[in-house]
Amino acid sequence: xxxxxxxxxxxxxxxxxxxxxxxxxxxxxxxxxxxxxxxxxxxxxxxxxxxxxxxxxxxxxxxxxxxxxxxxxxxxxxxxxxxxxxxxxxxxxxxxxxxxxxxxxxxxxxxxxxxxxxxxxxxxxxxxxxxxxxxxxxxxxxxxxxxxxxxxxxxxxxxxxxxxxxxxxxxxxxxxxxxxxxxxxxxxxxxxxxxxxxxxxxxxxxxxxxxxxxxxxxxxxxxxxxxxxxxxxxxxxxxxxxxxxxxxxxxxxxxxxxxxxxxxxxxxxxxxxxxxxxxxxxxxxxxxxxxxxxxxxxxxxxxxxxxxxxxxxxxxxxxxxxxxxxxxxxxxxxxxxxxxxxxxxxxxxxxxxxxxxxxxxxxxxxxxxxxxxxxxxxxxxxxxxxxxxxxxxxxxxxxxxxxxxxxxxxxxxxxxxxxxxxxxxxxxxxxxxxxxxxxxxxxxxxxxxxxxxxxxxxxxxxxxxxxxxxxxxxxxxxxxxxxxxxxxxxxxxxxxxxxxxxxxxxxxxxxxxxxxxxxxxxxxxxxxxxxxxxxxxxxxxxxxxxxxxxxxxxxxxxxxxxxxxxxxxxxxxxxxxxxxxxxxxxxxxxxxxxxxxxxxxxxxxxxxxxxxxxxxxxxxxxxxxxxxxxxxxxxxxxxxxxxxxxxxxxxxxxxxxxxxxxxxxxxxxxxxxxxxxxxxxxxxxxxxxxxxxxxxxxxxxxxxxxxxxxxxxxxxxxxxxxxxxxxxxxxxxxxxxxxxxxxxxxxxxxxxxxxxxxxxxxxxxxxxxxxxxxxxxxxxxxxxxxxxxxxxxxxxxxxxxxxxxxxxxxxxxxxx
DNA sequence: CACTGCGAACTG
DNA sequence: AGTTCGCAGTGA
Numbered sequence: 001x002x003x004x005x006x007x008x009x010x011x012x013x014x015x016x017x018x019x020x021x022x023x024x025x026x027x028x029x030x031x032x033x034x035x036x037x038x039x040x041x042x043x044x045x046x047x048x049x050x051x052x053x054x055x056x057x058x059x060x061x062x063x064x065x066x067x068x069x070x071x072x073x074x075x076x077x078x079x080x081x082x083x084x085x086x087x088x089x090x091x092x093x094x095x096x097x098x099x100x101x102x103x104x105x106x107x108x109x110x111x112x113x114x115x116x117x118x119x120x121x122x123x124x125x126x127x128x129x130x131x132x133x134x135x136x137x138x139x140x141x142x143x144x145x146x147x148x149x150x151x152x153x154x155x156x157x158x159x160x161x162x163x164x165x166x167x168x169x170x171x172x173x174x175x176x177x178x179x180x181x182x183x184x185x186x187x188x189x190x191x192x193x194x195x196x197x198x199x200x201x202x203x204x205x206x207x208x209x210x211x212x213x214x215x216x217x218x219x220x221x222x223x224x225x226x227x228x229x230x231x232x233x234x235x236x237x238x239x240x241x242x243x244x245x246x247x248x249x250x251x252x253x254x255x256x257x258x259x260x261x262x263x264x265x266x267x268x269x270x271x272x273x274x275x276x277x278x279x280x281x282x283x284x285x286x287x288x289x290x291x292x293x294x295x296x297x298x299x300x301x302x303x304x305x306x307x308x309x310x311x312x313x314x315x316x317x318x319x320x321x322x323x324x325x326x327x328x329x330x331x332x333x334x335x336x337x338x339x340x341x342x343x344x345x346x347x348x349x350x351x352x353x354x355x356x357x358x359x360x361x362x363x364x365x366x367x368x369x370x371x372x373x374x375x376x377x378x379x380x381x382x383x384x385x386x387x388x389x390x391x392x393x394x395x396x397x398x399x400x401x402x403x404x405x406x407x408x409x410x411x412x413x414x415x416x417x418x419x420x421x422x423x424x425x426x427x428x429x430x431x432x433x434x435x436x437x438x439x440x441x442x443x444x445x446x447x448x449x450x451x452x453x454x455x456x457x458x459x460x461x462x463x464x465x466x467x468x469x470x471x472x473x474x475x476x477x478x479x480x481x482x483x484x485x486x487x488x489x490x491x492x493x494x495x496x497x498x499x500x501x502x503x504x505x506x507x508x509x510x511x512x513x514x515x516x517x518x519x520x521x522x523x524x525x526x527x528x529x530x531x532x533x534x535x536x537x538x539x540x541x542x543x544x545x546x547x548x549x550x551x552x553x554x555x556x557x558x559x560x561x562x563x564x565x566x567x568x569x570x571x572x573x574x575x576x577x578x579x580x581x582x583x584x585x586x587x588x589x590x591x592x593x594x595x596x597x598x599x600x601x602x603x604x605x606x607x608x609x610x611x612x613x614x615x616x617x618x619x620x621x622x623x624x625x626x627x628x629x630x631x632x633x634x635x636x637x638x639x640x641x642x643x644x645x646x647x648x649x650x651x652x653x654x655x656x657x658x659x660x661x662x663x664x665x666x667x668x669x670x671x672x673x674x675x676x677x678x679x680x681x682x683x684x685x686x687x688x689x690x691x692x693x694x695x696x697x698x699x700x701x702x703x704x705x706x707x708x709x710x711x712x713x714x715x716x717x718x719x720x721x722x723x724x725x726x727x728x729x730x731x732x733x734x735x736x737x738x739x740x741x742x743x744x745x746x747x748x749x750x751x752x753x754x755x756x757x758x759x760x761x762x763x764x765x766x767x768x769x770x771x772x773x774x775x776x777x778x779x780x781x782x783x784x785x786x787x788x789x790x791x792x793x794x795x796x797x798x799x800x801x802x803x804x805x806x807x808x809x810x811x812x813x814x815x816x
Numbered sequence: 817c818a819c820t821g822c823g824a825a826c827t828g
Numbered sequence: 829a830g831t832t833c834g835c836a837g838t839g840a
Contacts, residue, residue: 005828
């Protein structure tokens, strides 16, 4: 019997291993196995099992599986199918896709070790080099790392040493490095035989006994909380047989100490009822169905998730909730804990490896009913998956930026289909892909156009920043009188305001007044941002930073101009304008460590009047005291060199606007812009998703952009610009050749580029790209594969492309 | 003819 | 990715 095993190397196929007799019948697809690989062992995932060797030519290379990592498979048949699908769809090596499903602690590596078999000695070995090796082995009773033997004999190779194996002189073993994370245990105590009247008991011991009395078990942690240094008293009690102690496995608690929120009883709106009914119908049929839950901010989407999940759990199913990383706040989890108690596992990047390990084990042991997590939680080893919720489904952070570049929302639908589950994509501003799928019937559309409790949508004003006869729009270039007035009124009413500016630092562009020299990053093709607090110039793409110079390095002039406004400067302006207000800034510069949480908490409790911030202030938080929201510059995202710029802008504006008026007071939103007529702004003002999407979809249809067309980007990255361009051109030539030869493909697929990427230099690397576009997904795919497989004399490993990193991005989201 | 260093090839 | 291997260039 043979197994195809996916190991974590950039190889597009799985490798064949023989199943040894002692493991015969125990190995199925989805099992984790330890396999020999080079001079070490690796953990691999079995993707299929065959009776015979398909390809006889590798017979001499095939090695035995060393061991089964766990008698329980990691994945079931469908799980393996899911990974295969992803590898295929995203043109990614299967081993690296499998890696996504294996957290670091199950990916163990072992070094190959030798030990002399009984009866063998350096005398029985005749070859001189191998005699030396045998001599080394003779010194030790323990297995010796083959690597060490090799290093101690000059000129020795692994291949040569392996003769010791074939000659039967040595036993082979793979000694694993110690796992970095361990199971945590805790001591528990219980009274077994309470002391009688005449037993003499110390006062501390008496207090301990009092604590333990009537309890099944009390943990050492709990005892220590009320009694300091109880160790000797405890061991005394134990020795005299009054109490007993034992160790138990415990899980580390990754939940923040955020109090569990008691769920409020809501009366469902008609829309919510209809949405739940539709999801319920699919659940009762136990069939796959995808839904687009299009609910405006404040329409009660979470309530729908909660009820849909509860119904699944009552039916014995489990649930998976995916959120953008940034929205995975302790408060969100607290809401779910309020509803579902402790049967929740949380997976996100903020957990320590040990916490991740514990959460994962709880899931694997079927101890949880709900998994809440970011993108990667898509691979949580849940069984009986009944429903997947993707909240804020339009969020671009669901697309993985490196490795297999999967989109968690799209793959949630795939997993859901494989598992016959319900998949709910929720958003106030669905992606046009999802919306189009809903309109065309592939997904069910569940609209919730009204806020709960009849709260009105906030009013949106568009403020034209354009120059009126050279006069600034207000107290500064970026603050109009209208917005400042609104903030003033808000403060007078003792309410709160949020001002959003998607640009951190003081000023994003520093230029010499005399010679026009612009300070730019040495590694990236961007200008440096001036940060006042550190008095430095910093690159926002790499970690390059210099002290703010006193004079221009080009011409020596001292008049250096700081152009443009970032959050730091805006905060300064506001402090001058509103000296008595409490103003806080929230961006990557201020939110390190626990600051983010602290600021958000303070803002929610009304200790802060005015919050200035970047993207961070737009997501998911619920601040009832906010009645005014200002968007300082809507044009920033509008002018992005990306076909999704308008969509992003609309989403962003709607999202920020949603922060206003979540309490009793209706909110008001001010959007400052140089493009007041733009349809994405106009639509955001009217809260009119329908008209925005109609217009945007028409454009996309015409240009064959998603959702009507399908894109695959081939990205090139190299330290040498020449090599980068050369590689891009060679690939393009190969593609053109294919397009000429295959007439059908030639008519269907468009190649854009090779072109310099919008960020042409990043972290010291030049970047070029080719975009393949077609209305047929199959066709773009075919061309991409043809390019990569070396159709038409195409050699990807040609020496000119040596140090060029080539990345294939299927359905790219980030076009920069 | 051995030794070094780099590029290419392969991993079962 | 991480190694191992082969080959060219160098030095004696």
